[in-house]
Structure formats: C-alpha cells, structure tokens
Amino acid sequence: MSTATLMKPQKPWQASTQQRLISASVFLVAAAISYGVVAATPMKGKLAYVFVFFASLSVLDFFFHLVTRGISAAKDAVARTVVAFGICVAVLPIVSILATVFMRGYKGLHFGLFTHDMKLNSVSDPIAQGGLLHALIGSTILVLVALVISLPLGILTAVYMTEIRGRFMRPIKFLVQAMSGVPSIVAGLFILAAVVYPLTKSYSGFVGSLALSILMIPTIARTSEEVLLLIPNDLREAGVALGGTQWRTVAMVVVPAARSGLVTAMILGIARIAGETAPVLLLSGGGDQVNANPFSGPMGSLPFYIWKSYSVGTEESITRAWAAILVLLVIVLVLFISARLLSERRTNK
C-alpha cells in the first residue's frame, strides 16, 4: 500500500477554504459598513443600503486585492462587484413590481370578481360589489380574434423566410423587424384612420383586434422563424427525396416537427398583446357589461378596466385596478411560463 506516493487530486482553479472565508468576511464588513453609513448619515431607504453596500464592497475588494495580488487583480475584483451591482439593479424593479402587485392586488380579490360585471356598479363602490367578468370575456375575445388574423399571417411569413427563401427574403425580414417597432398608439391611430372613420364609424371589439394583430404579427413571425430554423435540414431533404412536393414536405414534415415551437410563438404573441392598453383605449371603447359580440358595441377589456379604475382615483377604484392588474399579471405569467416549458422540452429532445 503505497498511498503516500499518490497525489491527492487538486483543483487549483477553485477557491480554497481560506479564500472563501476571506471573501465572506469582506462581504460581512461591507454589509456592516452599509448599515453604519445609512444609520449615521441622512440617507434613507432600502436602496441606500444596496448602494452603500456595493460601493464599500468594491472599495474593500480593491484594496484587499491590491495589497495581496497587485493592481490588475484589484481591477478585476472591482469589475466583478460592479457587474454584480448591474444585474442587481436590473432585477430589483421586477422583484418590486411582482411584490407590489401581489401585495396590493390581493386585497381586491374575491370570487365575485369572476362572476359579475360592472353593469350595476361604479368603480368607486365597495370592492365586494361588481367584478371584471366583462373585462375578462372582452379581453379573451379581443385576443382570440387577433389571433385568428395574425397567426396565419405570422406563420406564413416565417415559412417564407425559412422554406421558400425567395427574392423578398431580406426586405421582408427587415419589414418584420420594422413592424415590431411600430408604437401601439400608431397601430390604434391607423385602424382609426383606415377602418373606423371611413367604414364602421363606431367602437367595436373587432377594430380593437385589428390593431392588436398589427402588434402581434411580428412577434409570431419572428419566434416561428427561429423555431423553423431549428428544424434540421435532413427532414426537409428526406421529405423531398421521398418524392414529396415542397408543399407536402412543409405541411406534413416541417410544420408538425415544429408544432410545439409554433405553439410557443402563439403564446408569446398572446402575452405581447394581452396587456396592450393604448389601442384598446382608442378603438374598442369599454362597456361595463358583458358583450360577447366583437362586431357591435363597445367591448370591455382588462387594460381598459385597469385604466378606468386608475383614472377615477378613489381608494376603492385603485384597489380594483391593482386586483385587475394582478389577474392580468397572473395570465401573462402563466402564458410566459408555459411558453418557456414548451420550448425547453423541445430543446431537450
């Protein structure tokens, strides 16, 4: 047994226990300094702690590494702290938004929210009365009609860019990008100028859906394009080699292979427009009762309900707005997470 000659496997790239202890203590000292500074100076608020913490952490790190390892290591340490500060600042708002919506919206939730509309109530009534059934139904119809319009167009655009790759490919790619940058209010104004004033002359859910589909087409087209590009070329070649025409190959081989990805594209498109407010304010009006006909009469929607409750500004109405935002946010979250799960399952296969 000559174990003495065997070297223990070493991992020199990993931090040793001593190094870990040192960095942990630097961390703790920085935390203590931030606590002390905020207590001693007139600075206030939770953000002050974060800011002072990162500032003192980078100063401590800099001098520690300057003494032990030299100037370039010290710069590296400061850069690490600053970069971590950047991601913290980027993520802080989202944490705050989620926390705020859940804390404030929670108070306005009750079961009647999903079974009543606002036909008999105003937004300033006690929260237990009325609900957002009309808004939920309206939003669903708006989204479905927009989906019926934009899903075929979006997928056709993606199929053109990945399967046909014709003469117009570059301009179309450019135009889809440009279209995804169209401000939502411009989409609303366009439908107003093109459809409402010359033709229908009244608010309806359908014209709202038209504006929403302008915003939805580029999202669906770009996501489906990415998905179709991931389908291996072997499948297309196999389809053609078996004697299939291009139409049969795309319809029977490529699109079924990309099915879950196309569903993801659809879900992301829905998430994009579910909370779109400006076109809905301009176009679909906002009734207070359930209106299931997209072609006549104003149609309520979640964003409009939030907007209206927020604008009134009484305590009850603002609680209503937060509750409706919570519902909207949960819908968006569910859509987003299901899109993620679907695309993850695809990439793992």
Added chain:
Amino acid sequence: MSQDLLSAVAPPAKREITTKPRFSDKVFRGVVTSGALSSLFILSLIFLFLAFQGFSVLRTEGFSFITTSSWQVVLDDAGNIDPTATVFGLGAMLVGTMLCAFIAIIVAVPISVLSALYLNFYAPAFLKKIMVAVVDLMAAFPSILFGLWGFFILMPSAEYWAKLLHHYLGFIPVFQLDPLVFTRSPFVAGLVLAIMVIPIVTSVSREVFSQTPLDRIQAAYALGATRWSMIRAVVLPYGRSGIVGGAMLGLGRAMGETVAVYTVLNVVYQVNWHVLLGAGGNVASMILLKFGEAGPQEIKALMAAGLILFLMTLVVNSIADFIVARSGGKGR
C-alpha cells in the same frame, strides 16, 4: 412464352424529370409569398392612411408642424374652427419625446451592458438560466403595469433622487428648475422607460457578447489576462456595435411608449428642457390626452402627429436593425 411475360411487365413509360414546380407547389408558394408580403402591405397602409388623414394639416402647417411649439384650436363665434388662429406645432412634444427617451437610454444602457456581461461571463449556470428567464419575463410585462408601478412605487423614491440631483448638481442647466415641482417630471418618466427598455438592451447585448469568438477569449486568458481585462480587450470591442444597436432599439421602444408615460408624466404642452421639472410630454401620450375631446380638424392634426411618430420610430429601428445585423455573424 418468356417474350410474352416480358412484354406483360414492361417498365412503365419514362417519366418526365423536371425542376419545374408542380401546380400545388405554385399555389403554395403564391400563398406563402402573399402572406409574407402582408408586413409590407400593412406598413405601407399605415403610412398611406396616416398621411392621407393628416394631409390637410401637414399642408397648411408645412414644415412648422415640426418646428413650432403651440397647439391651439381656436373657434370663432359660430363655433367653427378659425383657420387663421388655429395652429398645430409638434415641437414641444418632439423635445419631450427625445428628452424622455434619452434619459431612459442613458440610465438603461450601462445597467443592461453590466447585466449582459454578468449573465455571459460571471453567472453560474443555474443562476444564468433563472436570470435570463426573469429578464425576458420583464419584457413581456404590459406597459400599464409599469405605469402604475412607476406612479405609486417609483415616484416617491425618484422624487428624492431628483432633489439630490438638484441640490448637488443644480449648477448644470438641465438640472435647474424654477418652481420646485419634482413630481411627475420627465426624469421620473425616463426612469420608468429605462426599466422598460433594460430587458431589450440586455438581451441584444447578451446575444452579441455570446457570439464573441471563443479562440480570442481563450487567447486573452492564455496571455494571462484577468477576466476583466479579457472583457475589456476582447468582448467590449467585439460587441460595441451590438451595444449601440441594442441601445437604438431601446430608443425606438422608449419613443413610442404611450400609457406608461401618460400615467407617470404630467403632460403639459410646453417646451421643457429641465428634466426635473414636473411638466412635459411625448408625442404618443399627447395623442392619447388630446384624442378624447378632439374635433375633426384636431383629429387630423393628431393623425399627422402619429405619422411623424411612426416615421421617427421606423428610422430609429431601421438603423438599429442595420447595426445589429452587421455586428452579428462575423468571427468564430
């Protein structure tokens, strides 16, 4: 006998081999191409209809629609619009649009670049996955949510920061203000826009950074570079144009934002360069504000304003796409 058999199973007639597409393929290609041209169709329709509706206003106002800064509808005694006194000039709102969008970009770009660097080069694998999902999720939040959050949660803190800026940097002209009104200022609106833009700029920069050629990264490490000097020597020069493109994309988004700005900003029709003063606006929020009680003539002016906004965002987005497309794909 065998002769008969052979003739009985004679090979089928020679098929014509051709590269000419079949009829079904022609139909397929036609349908797909026309569907794909829908984006061209819609974009040109947007331009045509807004130009058509806004034409009379644009013709009477001419170039001063962009340069002058007064928006007045004057009615004569009979209640009709007085054409000589009525002026539509978008200048103040154009200034406001650029001001808010630039504040957003100045705040968002450093944070986004740092986040993208963290996600690509510092984050452990499990954290990276979560963080990327979180940042993408933020891009999917509806804008009214940002508006309400900005109004109720961010505004008190932002007011405090604005007071700090005014107190310590008040000698710089843009931070001066005369009536000490800090609420609902372009500064706060710019911060909300910055938060809305961060996910976009982050994901574009992350994409570009991840395309940095691996051999150059490894070469830098092999020469003894620390992580930071590797980033400075390899990643940032490589990704510079991508960052600029991402920033332009964010600028386009920030210029067209309506509801969030309307909620946070005190929309007043005046030229306001002082970022901390609680007055200002952008084109989109002004359209929403004026639309409610607008008469036919003013609606035409709003359509013209929409056209200007559309063209502005189109130009900015095109430049951004051009830069981003050029930056990707090279190397490796």
